[in-house]
Amino acid sequence: MTRALAALYRLLYDGVLCRVPEPTAIALGQGALKLLPLDRLGAFRLEDPRLATTLGGVRLPNPLILAAQYYDPTILRRAMGLGFGAVTAKSITVNPRPGHPQPNLVRTRSAAGPGLVNCNGFQNPGLTAFRASLAGLAHRVPLIVSVAGESVQDYVTLVQALAPLGDLVEMNVSSPNTKLVYAWSERPQELRAVLETLGRLSPRPLSVKLSPDFAEVNERDIIPAALEAGVRMINYGNTRRIDEPRLSQRTGGLSGPDIFPATLENVRRTRKRFGDAVEIIATGGVDTPDKAVALLRAGARAVGYFTGFITRGPILARRILERLVREP
Numbered sequence: 001m002t003r004a005l006a007a008l009y010r011l012l013y014d015g016v017l018c019r020v021p022e023p024t025a026i027a028l029g030q031g032a033l034k035l036l037p038l039d040r041l042g043a044f045r046l047e048d049p050r051l052a053t054t055l056g057g058v059r060l061p062n063p064l065i066l067a068a069q070y071y072d073p074t075i076l077r078r079a080m081g082l083g084f085g086a087v088t089a090k091s092i093t094v095n096p097r098p099g100h101p102q103p104n105l106v107r108t109r110s111a112a113g114p115g116l117v118n119c120n121g122f123q124n125p126g127l128t129a130f131r132a133s134l135a136g137l138a139h140r141v142p143l144i145v146s147v148a149g150e151s152v153q154d155y156v157t158l159v160q161a162l163a164p165l166g167d168l169v170e171m172n173v174s175s176p177n178t179k180l181v182y183a184w185s186e187r188p189q190e191l192r193a194v195l196e197t198l199g200r201l202s203p204r205p206l207s208v209k210l211s212p213d214f215a216e217v218n219e220r221d222i223i224p225a226a227l228e229a230g231v232r233m234i235n236y237g238n239t240r241r242i243d244e245p246r247l248s249q250r251t252g253g254l255s256g257p258d259i260f261p262a263t264l265e266n267v268r269r270t271r272k273r274f275g276d277a278v279e280i281i282a283t284g285g286v287d288t289p290d291k292a293v294a295l296l297r298a299g300a301r302a303v304g305y306f307t308g309f310i311t312r313g314p315i316l317a318r319r320i321l322e323r324l325v326r327e328p
Ligand SMILES: Cc1cc2nc3c(=O)[nH]c(=O)nc-3n(C[C@H](O)[C@H](O)[C@H](O)COP(=O)(O)O)c2cc1C
Pocket: 067, 068, 069, 090, 091, 105, 116, 118, 120, 122, 146, 172, 175, 209, 237, 238, 239, 254, 255, 256, 257, 259, 283, 284, 285, 286, 304, 305, 306, 307, 308
């Protein structure tokens, strides 16, 4: 059944979603997710107490996390019933942002498989509207709220307002398509001050989402600063910045299987260097059960993915969970 659904989705992705312009594919995909009550079907989930884990002391029914991209509450609600052990909402900024103009997302395909490059630019409704939209959302699994700011004050405002509505909070300092957020990794001393402040005031466990483009700074400055501030979770990580002439910004963040080798290396190195002091959420390039297993064996406590959800469909979570139950 799981295999048949996976094969069917491949036909849909290759035959339809890859053949229409990207904005149409997004509208079709998100429209279907909102309309179809897939979260009511047991086929996409696997509930087994052996899969449970914790992040920052919060219990997750399994170690799979939908990575940040969606802010629509209906989509978040659906995703919570599609096999994930936690769902991350899109990074929210203090004020609404229209995002970068079209084209801001293109498909890629390499020998490793299908991926995406985006320069979304944090298209989001802003703090006030997002907060109101979350009010009625039941947390069938933990919700991770993600915040993106350009100053200490931005992060303080965002965490104070949003943390109470989530179970965990993710601090995004790594999206490559807005200069000011990406530039945090170039100012590790200032970032240290943000971590210290948020470590003190966040009412929920915090994670910091790192850029794979800054491995040296991450491991020399940012992770040690996080640990000193009491922030023990890191999400390694975000997309990799590349030139992409088809995008309006001519540059964007690469996601999907081409970034998987770096994700695995980053997890291995971080685990070796920091031992059990950090809880690692490994994100970047997971689109098969084998890749999820490799990251968990390399020392990740949880595995996040977004592009695999698009290219392999909602059945990917169930495929990974079946594998984890078979080979813990
Ligand atoms: C269209 C798009 C929008 C994204 N928006 C966000 C975001 O708002 N915040 C964030 O932390 N990551 C964002 N990401 C990055 C993903 O959460 C994830 O870290 C990245 O895509 C690598 O994982 P993947 O290869 O499984 O997609 C976005 C990715 C894509 C493709």
